[in-house]
Amino acid sequence: MPQEPLFKPHTLTDADKHQLDADGHLALPGLLTDEAQKQLIGALSHIQDISETQDLLPEPKRYAAEYDDHLASLIGHPQMLDLVRWILGPEIRFDHCLTLNRRSGNDGLRCHSHSYGEANPTLSFVRIFFYVNGFTGNNAGLKVIPGSHLFRDSDIKAATDEELLKGWMAGKVHPLTSKPLGIEPIEVPPGTVILMWTHAAHGVTPRKPDSGTRWTVVYAYRNPGEPSAARWISEDFEQTDTPGTEGLMSLY
Ligand SMILES: O=C(O)CCC(=O)C(=O)O
Ligand SMILES: [Fe+2]
Numbered sequence: 001m002p003q004e005p006l007f008k009p010h011t012l013t014d015a016d017k018h019q020l021d022a023d024g025h026l027a028l029p030g031l032l033t034d035e036a037q038k039q040l041i042g043a044l045s046h047i048q049d050i051s052e053t054q055d056l057l058p059e060p061k062r063y064a065a066e067y068d069d070h071l072a073s074l075i076g077h078p079q080m081l082d083l084v085r086w087i088l089g090p091e092i093r094f095d096h097c098l099t100l101n102r103r104s105g106n107d108g109l110r111c112h113s114h115s116y117g118e119a120n121p122t123l124s125f126v127r128i129f130f131y132v133n134g135f136t137g138n139n140a141g142l143k144v145i146p147g148s149h150l151f152r153d154s155d156i157k158a159a160t161d162e163e164l165l166k167g168w169m170a171g172k173v174h175p176l177t178s179k180p181l182g183i184e185p186i187e188v189p190p191g192t193v194i195l196m197w198t199h200a201a202h203g204v205t206p207r208k209p210d211s212g213t214r215w216t217v218v219y220a221y222r223n224p225g226e227p228s229a230a231r232w233i234s235e236d237f238e239q240t241d242t243p244g245t246e247g248l249m250s251l252y
Contacts, residue, residue: 077244120225
């Protein structure tokens, strides 16, 4: 039986790809279907429940697809694979599926970048975030630094925005526009998918105490070629025949 649609009908253009490549991220507002949003919230609460009530290894948040058939079924969903190949080209591997639910009062996350292929620009790694119920700027909201990914630096980190501005960002300009780099808070409606290159610096603002859980999951994919520090796939899961994932689960 064909899978339910994951995304609403949409078209991705060359301009979208240029924006992803220039900024380091691209938001696709409200792309998830209403039904997909509903099912994702069920799956994400399931992972939250088991990770808070049971002592499971491997860690359910990092290996989320291994604990939830619905999350697993999206790794090789035809619309997901079309999106991933639009970003990365034909040769792709699945890297991880991690839940990023943020409950009321969550501290957020300091600015950072991630790794892969620092010395080999032909290798790319993308994170596909599903912000199922969206977020506002100051409430578990993502902050981004457009252009930061072009430095291919896997080691950007700072405890505060000020530290980042005075440290890593000081004197740096966007390599394509020559404008000074800036930290930009963003805001997105429910159902939004955000694509982000691995070296793009980003952080998350705290969740307000009177807000409910921000429901989020990230699926990561890469071109094969190097070991990946973020590859969270158990040996058993690598051998499982999840439909659509044939050829995608191995490291190389
Ligand atoms: O929670 C988020 O929105 C992003 C989290 C993140 O950047 C990460 O887990 O690396
Ligand atoms: Fe991150």
